[in-house]
Amino acid sequence: MIPHEYIEELTRRTDIVELVGGYVQLKRKGRLYGGLCPFHSEKTPSFYVYPDTQSFYCFGCGAGGDAVTFTKKINSIDYVEAVKLLAQRAGMPEPTEDDKTGRLRSRILTMNKDAARFFHACLNSTVEEARQARAYWRRRGLDDKTINRFGLGYAPDDGQALYQHLRDKGYNQQELDASGLFKRSQSGRIYCLFWRRVMTPIFDLRGNIIAFGGRVLDDSKPKYVNSPETLVYHKSDTVFALQIAKRSASHRYVLCEGYMDVISMHQAGIDTAVCACGTALTPDQVKLISQYADEVILSYDSDEAGQKATLRSLELFRNSPVRVGVLQIPGAKDPDEYIKKYGADRFKALLDGVGNALDFRLGRLRSQYDLKQDAQRLEYVKEAVEMLAERSNPTEQEVYAGRLAEETNISKTAIMAQLADAVKKAGSKRRREQNRARLQEGEMNQIKVPYSAGRGALGMASAEQRLLAAMLREPGYIDKVSAQLRPEQFLQPQQKELYEAMLRCKEQGVEVSLATLRAFVSEEALNELSRLAAKGKGSVQIAPAVTKAIAYIDENYMKQPGLESISKAAGVSSQHLCRLFRQTLNCRPMEYIIKRKIQAAKMLLAETQKTVDQIAEETGFCDSSYFCKIFKRFESITPSQFRSIEQAL
Numbered sequence: 001m002i003p004h005e006y007i008e009e010l011t012r013r014t015d016i017v018e019l020v021g022g023y024v025q026l027k028r029k030g031r032l033y034g035g036l037c038p039f040h041s042e043k044t045p046s047f048y049v050y051p052d053t054q055s056f057y058c059f060g061c062g063a064g065g066d067a068v069t070f071t072k073k074i075n076s077i078d079y080v081e082a083v084k085l086l087a088q089r090a091g092m093p094e095p096t097e098d099d100k101t102g103r104l105r106s107r108i109l110t111m112n113k114d115a116a117r118f119f120h121a122c123l124n125s126t127v128e129e130a131r132q133a134r135a136y137w138r139r140r141g142l143d144d145k146t147i148n149r150f151g152l153g154y155a156p157d158d159g160q161a162l163y164q165h166l167r168d169k170g171y172n173q174q175e176l177d178a179s180g181l182f183k184r185s186q187s188g189r190i191y192c193l194f195w196r197r198v199m200t201p202i203f204d205l206r207g208n209i210i211a212f213g214g215r216v217l218d219d220s221k222p223k224y225v226n227s228p229e230t231l232v233y234h235k236s237d238t239v240f241a242l243q244i245a246k247r248s249a250s251h252r253y254v255l256c257e258g259y260m261d262v263i264s265m266h267q268a269g270i271d272t273a274v275c276a277c278g279t280a281l282t283p284d285q286v287k288l289i290s291q292y293a294d295e296v297i298l299s300y301d302s303d304e305a306g307q308k309a310t311l312r313s314l315e316l317f318r319n320s321p322v323r324v325g326v327l328q329i330p331g332a333k334d335p336d337e338y339i340k341k342y343g344a345d346r347f348k349a350l351l352d353g354v355g356n357a358l359d360f361r362l363g364r365l366r367s368q369y370d371l372k373q374d375a376q377r378l379e380y381v382k383e384a385v386e387m388l389a390e391r392s393n394p395t396e397q398e399v400y401a402g403r404l405a406e407e408t409n410i411s412k413t414a415i416m417a418q419l420a421d422a423v424k425k426a427g428s429k430r431r432r433e434q435n436r437a438r439l440q441e442g443e444m445n446q447i448k449v450p451y452s453a454g455r456g457a458l459g460m461a462s463a464e465q466r467l468l469a470a471m472l473r474e475p476g477y478i479d480k481v482s483a484q485l486r487p488e489q490f491l492q493p494q495q496k497e498l499y500e501a502m503l504r505c506k507e508q509g510v511e512v513s514l515a516t517l518r519a520f521v522s523e524e525a526l527n528e529l530s531r532l533a534a535k536g537k538g539s540v541q542i543a544p545a546v547t548k549a550i551a552y553i554d555e556n557y558m559k560q561p562g563l564e565s566i567s568k569a570a571g572v573s574s575q576h577l578c579r580l581f582r583q584t585l586n587c588r589p590m591e592y593i594i595k596r597k598i599q600a601a602k603m604l605l606a607e608t609q610k611t612v613d614q615i616a617e618e619t620g621f622c623d624s625s626y627f628c629k630i631f632k633r634f635e636s637i638t639p640s641q642f643r644s645i646e647q648a649l
Helices: 002-014 015-020 066-077 079-090 100-123 128-139 143-151 161-168 171-178 257-269 283-291 304-317 335-342 346-352 356-365 372-391 394-408 410-442 463-473 477-482 491-508 521-535 544-559 565-570 574-585 587-605 612-618 624-635 639-648
Strands: 027-029 034-035 049-050 056-059 151-154 182-184 190-192 197-203 211-218 223-226 252-258 273-276 295-299 322-326
Touching: 002 066, 002 079, 015 034, 015 056, 027 356, 034 211, 049 257, 049 322, 066 079, 066 356, 066 521, 100 128, 100 151, 100 161, 100 171, 100 197, 100 211, 128 151, 128 197, 143 257, 161 171, 161 190, 223 273, 223 477, 252 257, 257 273, 283 304, 295 304, 295 410, 304 322, 304 356, 322 356, 356 372, 356 394, 356 521, 372 410, 394 410, 463 477, 463 491, 463 521, 477 491, 544 565, 544 574, 544 587, 565 574, 565 587, 574 587, 587 624, 587 639, 612 624, 612 639
Parallel strands: 252 273, 252 295, 295 322
Antiparallel strands: 027 034, 034 049, 049 056, 151 197, 182 190, 197 211, 211 223
């Protein structure tokens, strides 16, 4: 790890406005600087630089961070390389001598390259198991050029062969343990994580081998084994084959489900095929793809799991600037099978005629209803109209209303009238959300205490988030907050992680900044803090009475505490407490209790299989019908509908 002191000094020597200004034309806007985001296409500036926190944030694509993050993203390099580049710019010596982690990272990258060469050599050896491995790749339709291009190989049955090979090359035990290539048996014997498997190396954007994926030659279990997280591999922000795709003249990317689909497409001449590393697409991977693609075609398997993955990916791309289409694969379960059956040209024709996200959603919805039955037909139209109202423009609404009329034998006039009402309701909902966001922005200057709003924010400004932003801007508040607020009082894990990191910085005497917090939090959490810093404005004053009241409510909300008992715990009169709550949270204490209950219920609905009756009882509602009524009042949907949406995502 690069020393905190070095990062602090580097940050002090780097003017982020000057740094970003070398890539982006910035215009001063009061205390801020704005311009067109360099990480996605836009015509209206949504990218801002904040000199007071030495950070940047884009409200369009969500990119954010400090000077190191910007340098890393704009140059597509890793963290250490970004630090070195900034150090060179600032006239500072590179942090190489004391950077043990950096040296270890470099050794792991070199080791991975040696391991890949070993696997490739094993594939081309003359032994019988190598012949079987070559036969497997041939059955999958791969030629020698593709095998060599992707560095495909074979891990032999001897689980210690790679270990001995790398020891002979001079790697020590610490380096081998950190590589993710080996495991230890209960007896302490070291063996390779991969054995008797065909091997696929995983590259980063600079062409370094950072991990491996291994598949058995038959259908035995586990079918796939992948490298664990290491110093050089973070699957949540790694996209397979992106180092090849980014060099393509085409900006139409094809997002597949697995390595084999990607490799088959590249062999067929589709050089922008990529797939997510890990079990599912992540927001970080979406952001990374969006830096290079103008259009993304989702090409997942045609089975139910593939369709659910498509829906989830559509949601992740919803706020991305790229156009998104969904590929339907007739007569095959995946792209690899289709290409083998019908050839590359027919597959390319499928890509050219791809349907949009709306087509996919409506088709998926239609499959759930029997249109021969009047009740189901009417329900289908209702659901489809609501979808069109939220996710389409007037031109699309006109076209799809005609299609619905043909499908259901209901007049287009009736559908358009229903659609007009749905559009009006959707518009009102959006305006409420916008007003709520404006309220949050306005309340930034008045916020005084934290509370845990959780997912959906329950109609209240997230004081917990704004408090973190305030502490970043004014670290002197940390001591005051820590005396009144425990980390476990944060409901959102990411916010809790950021708060704990700030406390650790204070304990270790480290300056609290985006740069130093990087050592304590994940990249995702750091990006979230950048977003909060971008929104957090003005000073913060903490009202101890409200803090005490919230702590008391958090511990007793299921018992429906009365205003008198809450006021007593807070040490103020009931009238004064109500006034403080309205000033701080824009609600009364008893309303906060209800919203706190609803938040707890949402978490139980999303994360457990408990019935609505059970959840109503556990969250302190008198009965399930009252619970459902209150839930719908705050969330505009029933508890069952909320659970269905969460499960679909």
